[in-house]
Amino acid sequence: MFKLVTHNRHKFEEIRKIVPDLEMLDMEYPEIQADTLEEVVEFSLNYLSDRIDGDFIIDDSGLFIEALNGFPGVYSAYVFRTIGNDGILALLRGVENRRAYFKTVIGIRFQGVNYKLVGICHGIIAEEPRGTNGFGYDPIFIPEGFEKTFAEMSTEEKNRISHRGKAVRKLAAFMDRFYPR
Numbered sequence: 746m747f748k749l750v751t752h753n754r755h756k757f758e759e760i761r762k763i764v765p766d767l768e769m770l771d772m773e774y775p776e777i778q779a780d781t782l783e784e785v786v787e788f789s790l791n792y793l794s795d796r797i798d799g800d801f802i803i804d805d806s807g808l809f810i811e812a813l814n815g816f817p818g819v820y821s822a823y824v825f826r827t828i829g830n831d832g833i834l835a836l837l838r839g840v841e842n843r844r845a846y847f848k849t850v851i852g853i854r855f856q857g858v859n860y861k862l863v864g865i866c867h868g869i870i871a872e873e874p875r876g877t878n879g880f881g882y883d884p885i886f887i888p889e890g891f892e893k894t895f896a897e898m899s900t901e902e903k904n905r906i907s908h909r910g911k912a913v914r915k916l917a918a919f920m921d922r923f924y925p926r
């Protein structure tokens with residue numbers, strides 16, 4: 746069984762709906778400052794490999810807003826903690842271009858080797874927060890082709906189209922191939 750190293754139970758629940766053979770290892774780890782999620786994940790995989798026995802996975806995600814040149818991007822966790830959804834909406838007040846995307850990079854440590862799987866979901870930033878499901882930026886993100894925010898969707902609905910859902914379906918394929926149950 747793979748271990749998901751995370752402090753975020755919501756991520757675990759979303760991922761487990763697609764990959765049931767998963768155990769949550771509740772552990773915080775440092776995230777370096779870098780320009781891409783891939784670099785952050787690479788560092789974290791190496792850092793954790795010295796502290797965890799065997800195979801494990803991590804999920805690093807971010808929200809990239811076009812009108813803000815990709816901000817908050819790799820700083821999404823810090824920005825959420827500091828200014829939150831209301832702060833993002835304030836930055837975008839009066840801004841017509843509301844395009845944004847979520848990106849997830851799943852990092853896999855498998856038999857001493859690092860792998861990365863990516864999922865992206867395009868959409869727009871809502872005018873005001875809506876919905877109570879999900880977590881983080883879900884109440885202000887409307888995926889392309891929908892009227893609802895992620896926070897107005899069930900976990901199953903979100904998983905079908907989300908950045909994480911896409912990356913995790915690649916993870917499921919990886920596991921079937923390299924990790925026969």
Ligand code: IMP
Binds near residue numbers: 804880
């Ligand atoms: P991290 O992957 O835990 O570093 O997440 C970065 C930030 O983005 C955190 O504030 C999360 O709450 C937020 N976040 C990550 N994934 C999602 C998502 O699927 N929906 C909404 N917010 C997310």
